[in-house]
Amino acid sequence: MKKVIVYLFGILCVISCSKNPYIDATVDKATVEFASTTLNETISFVADEEYCISVPIQIFGGLSSATLNVAVETKLPEDSYSINKSKVLTGNSLDTIQVLIKTSKLKKGTSYSIKLTLNSSNVAVSENYKSCVLTFAQQAFMDFFTGEYSCYESSTGATYNVEFIKVNDTIVKNNNFYDFPLPGQYVSYVFKQDESRSVTIPEDSEWTDNLGNKYLISGNGSYDLQGNFVVDFTMKEAPTESIYLSGKHSFKRK
Secondary structure, three states: OHHHHHHHHHHHHHHHHOOOHHHOOOOOOOEEEEOOOEEEEEEOOOOOOEEEEEEEEEEEOOOOOOEEEEEEEEOOOHHHEEEOOEEEOOOOOEEEEEEEEEHHHOOOOOEEEEEEEEEOOOOEEOOOOOEEEEEEEEOOOHHHHOEEEEEEEOOOOEEEEEEEEEOOOOEEEEOOHHHOEOOOOOEEEEEOOOOOOEEEEEEEEEEEEOOOOEEEEEEEEEEOOOOOEEEEEEEEEOOOOOEEEEEEEEEEEO
């Protein structure tokens, strides 16, 4: 019995000595921390010139109206962002650090990062979550028209899903033209980034359906700045170039 008591005492000593003060579940005073050590944000291509990102912080173990200091580490030029480096807590359990990004100073499609670190002489700061790395990028033009869309086809009255994949800075390709493609068949759409906001399917684009029938496709349309677009299309039978079908595709971002 004595050996058991000594053994248990030894275990308790090991637990006590190895206790990690950073993860102590007992908090007897107000402590502030970032909600996460990382935050990723994608800024829309059409976002306002001054875009605000709210970085969440949380207070536990009691509320506080203390002042926080925010240290900033980044390679961004100072005129491309704005952060108030002194933050007065609101006395609530949830709050934010506001980061203002000046999008006109950024290169679209390029990723940037800012490291924020909290410290204060008025309130405790969690050691594990005192820093957060904010990573963000503004969409390039063609990235704005990629991803999943819903397609309404006027000639058949059908609605189905398509995916647009970026090819380069002016072209995306549709993986589900006419909802009946041969696997691996795509149709390209060319966008003009100017006042015309035009979209075209290049004249006589070759395309094969799921039965092996070959067609020549062309089309013209326009896009809006919500990421949607419409295209009037024509399908011609490849051997004879006689018109097989014409109609309108209306693509709505999902």
